[in-house]
Amino acid sequence: MNVKDLVKDDKYLDLDDANHPANLICELCKLFYDKDWVTGTGGGISIRDENDKNLVYIAPSGIQKEKLQPWEMFVVQLSDEKVLRTPNETDSQLTKNYKYKPSACTPLFLSCYKFRDAGACIHTHSQNAVMCTLLWEDKVEFTINNIEQIKAIPKLKLNESTGKVEKIGSLENFETLVIPIIDNVPHEEDLTPTLDEAIKNYPGATAVLVRRHGIYVWGETIWKAKVYNEAIDYLLELAVKMKLHGIPTIKE
Amino acid sequence: MNVKDLVKDDKYLDLDDANHPANLICELCKLFYDKDWVTGTGGGISIRDENDKNLVYIAPSGIQKEKLQPWEMFVVQLSDEKVLRTPNETDSQLTKNYKYKPSACTPLFLSCYKFRDAGACIHTHSQNAVMCTLLWEDKVEFTINNIEQIKAIPKLKLNESTGKVEKIGSLENFETLVIPIIDNVPHEEDLTPTLDEAIKNYPGATAVLVRRHGIYVWGETIWKAKVYNEAIDYLLELAVKMKLHGIPTIKE
Amino acid sequence: MNVKDLVKDDKYLDLDDANHPANLICELCKLFYDKDWVTGTGGGISIRDENDKNLVYIAPSGIQKEKLQPWEMFVVQLSDEKVLRTPNETDSQLTKNYKYKPSACTPLFLSCYKFRDAGACIHTHSQNAVMCTLLWEDKVEFTINNIEQIKAIPKLKLNESTGKVEKIGSLENFETLVIPIIDNVPHEEDLTPTLDEAIKNYPGATAVLVRRHGIYVWGETIWKAKVYNEAIDYLLELAVKMKLHGIPTIKE
Amino acid sequence: MNVKDLVKDDKYLDLDDANHPANLICELCKLFYDKDWVTGTGGGISIRDENDKNLVYIAPSGIQKEKLQPWEMFVVQLSDEKVLRTPNETDSQLTKNYKYKPSACTPLFLSCYKFRDAGACIHTHSQNAVMCTLLWEDKVEFTINNIEQIKAIPKLKLNESTGKVEKIGSLENFETLVIPIIDNVPHEEDLTPTLDEAIKNYPGATAVLVRRHGIYVWGETIWKAKVYNEAIDYLLELAVKMKLHGIPTIKE
Structure with a gap:
């Protein structure tokens, strides 16, 4: 053969x-x-x-x-x-x-392409992602700031005239990375409306956490999506460790 | 040579x-x-x-x-x-x-073939498995629900007419995965009667934890057994982390 | 091609x-x-x-x-x-x-070459490094002693007559390894003056931690720098575990 | 070349x-x-x-x-x-x-050959080993029982007539594995007398922990030594996790 x-x-x-x-x-x-x-x-x-x-x-x-x-x-x-x-x-x-x-993620992937003009989309069941949704159980956003690795995350802005989200650079390390958390549902395709809503409500986000499930990360190309996913997972892993040691992820 | x-x-x-x-x-x-x-x-x-x-x-x-x-x-x-x-x-x-x-696991492997018509059986000393049997020390079942990865576990049901356990699909993510825990004994082959009993009493189980020892996981084929084993170990690893952070594994 | x-x-x-x-x-x-x-x-x-x-x-x-x-x-x-x-x-x-x-580390690397006559310089975002800067949040030095791996770290001394820092051997396991911690800044190149100052103030150091960022490690050759970096990361990893278990890193 | x-x-x-x-x-x-x-x-x-x-x-x-x-x-x-x-x-x-x-371990390796007729000797700086010597800081023995992996450790006995330590089988899982802990010294070769003493005082031991340093493990052949080292490290890793979760390593 x-x-x-x-x-x-x-x-x-x-x-x-x-x-x-x-x-x-x-x-x-x-x-x-x-x-x-x-x-x-x-x-x-x-x-x-x-x-x-x-x-x-x-x-x-x-x-x-x-x-x-x-x-x-x-x-x-x-x-x-x-x-x-x-x-x-x-x-x-x-x-x-x-x-x-x-x-089963197909409709979710398609949302990233349609609403964000993504070049690729990654979905993982990373334990760091799941743990952060559990540690931020009563929150609809995961937030962290003042960590160098935040610089690897793109800074996105809604262009009011075109209605499109555009990359205007990278986050600064002192800025706050905000990742929306949506609740899980029995059937993955049924996540689509809430994912779409999160994508719309968080024009600055390049990822969405799904509680007790995992994370979706997208980017302009597959390599950008990979780098964003690595940098975000690094930050989620660090956040779990910080929580364990009683260190807040937000520094005023 | x-x-x-x-x-x-x-x-x-x-x-x-x-x-x-x-x-x-x-x-x-x-x-x-x-x-x-x-x-x-x-x-x-x-x-x-x-x-x-x-x-x-x-x-x-x-x-x-x-x-x-x-x-x-x-x-x-x-x-x-x-x-x-x-x-x-x-x-x-x-x-x-x-x-x-x-x-020394031979009689235990044979039980999985005979009573469940398995295609393969995996036995590991996974530390996540051992830790869960210690963290659930006074329990005879490990339980977890509302985690996406649960969907990778088969839904099994006893067919009363044939007396055989049949796969009727996969667990839903909101359902509770129940894995029986049996106590360890000095000689591995002497686990056979309690393993057989657990297999009989838990027709929905595709795995049995052995306290202070490890886990047995079986499936229709070696690849199914491998996937079940990976998904279960993922859940056991997550459960250990949840315990450390004071998060219950069962959400009502 | x-x-x-x-x-x-x-x-x-x-x-x-x-x-x-x-x-x-x-x-x-x-x-x-x-x-x-x-x-x-x-x-x-x-x-x-x-x-x-x-x-x-x-x-x-x-x-x-x-x-x-x-x-x-x-x-x-x-x-x-x-x-x-x-x-x-x-x-x-x-x-x-x-x-x-x-x-962006270029000016920092150049400082290591100029002020220490280094043969190589390594910069990582090691989570062990970041965690130690968080666990030593109100300190300007990370310190650990009485661990065997400390022996892999060079003993350096300022030669007053030449003004150069010279390697005079290796630390003893009972000696205290001191690594200065400098605060992070928005732009990596702006770390240069504080890094230069730390290099000057700590003639015994072969590494500098950057709070909420990572670590810089240098050595006489790339292989020495690699070994120092590995040994230091081993000690930082151990220090995080010791903190979690309530064990002080300094033993009188 | x-x-x-x-x-x-x-x-x-x-x-x-x-x-x-x-x-x-x-x-x-x-x-x-x-x-x-x-x-x-x-x-x-x-x-x-x-x-x-x-x-x-x-x-x-x-x-x-x-x-x-x-x-x-x-x-x-x-x-x-x-x-x-x-x-x-x-x-x-x-x-x-x-x-x-x-x-620098040479004299220690030679002791294992001379006093135990070993076929190989392994020395590591395993963090699990170091952590156990810290968690058992005021003890001269690390002990654990009732874990299946203990079965991989040899059962040794002093033959009074020949004065030699002989392997008479393997430990049972319910038996207590005892590993002596000796204190570290500035120069590795100076560990020899205390290691020799531990080897003599613990005829049942196939390993010695060195506080704040690591472990020495020996066996009849290099493969036996490797297996013993792996099994012991598994148990030390598990012991650290048990301590963190407040679970005693000895079950009466």
């Missing part, structure tokens, strides 16, 4: 290009598994095609993320949410007739 | 097939060692042959799990518990005349 | 020599990323050329440290701080016209 | 045999570095030659353990402590004229 031969006519794949969205999703899912962010099939990644911004690649649901293969991706057309490619049409030598479903 | 030549007549081995049970046990023991679940020769894995469900592969006792080789496996016939293959018959160039014993 | 061909005329690079400063910076940034010291583009490394001590290699600002490539380095002439090489002049097939900036 | 050619006449090396003591020390130092047991040049390993029990291989002092190479080993003759091989005689293309010193 020659894998390349089996997918050579698939216009949504290019196994030889390490920067192809389908390949990058696999590379990063493996990295995130090693960081314990997507164990037990949790979490997911979606990347928008840089050459055709109407196409988004989405990892399938319920698959071991560290074992993901490029031909297991869904491709959705952003304009009408039409599924252009499903892994179920891939040669069965590669998929063993497994019945794939798109990630 | 050509390893493949030395085992080429062994019908229970196939070094070239990555999905062969003997090879998968080695791959996963290495992964579990890196996660600190089977250090110091602790823990073990057993996999049932998908093509002949009467055959189960079992890792040997007392061997460094991360260094396990396919030819070190025992193969047991499920119907009569007859040992069909022992590593002691392998060419001594490979085994150096080491005297292998089957895992 | 043949990478070696594209940089073969660059006199500041030698892809074949593993010990070349540009290559070592990449190797160590990958290692430090795996240790969670430079995630989210945080931190940086600078190495002085052993063969021409007037040249220092500096990682660029804002790049994912684990993905750094040798041709992305800046080279600065120590005597006049003139930039001799910028990655912006590298073939655009390698850099994709990304506009590089030298690390 | 062909490495094999440069050491081909060295009768104490065999780069092709993965199980050669000099090669095993390198392999395990790398593993232990990844486990944070020997960072910052801390710790060390010594292995006795199985074919000539009068020869012991010892890692050098002050070298980054994860970068150790086979030709950097010292070889000592046990009967008279004569140094048979020093890395200082290795071709300078490999050692760059670095002046090697044998590990």
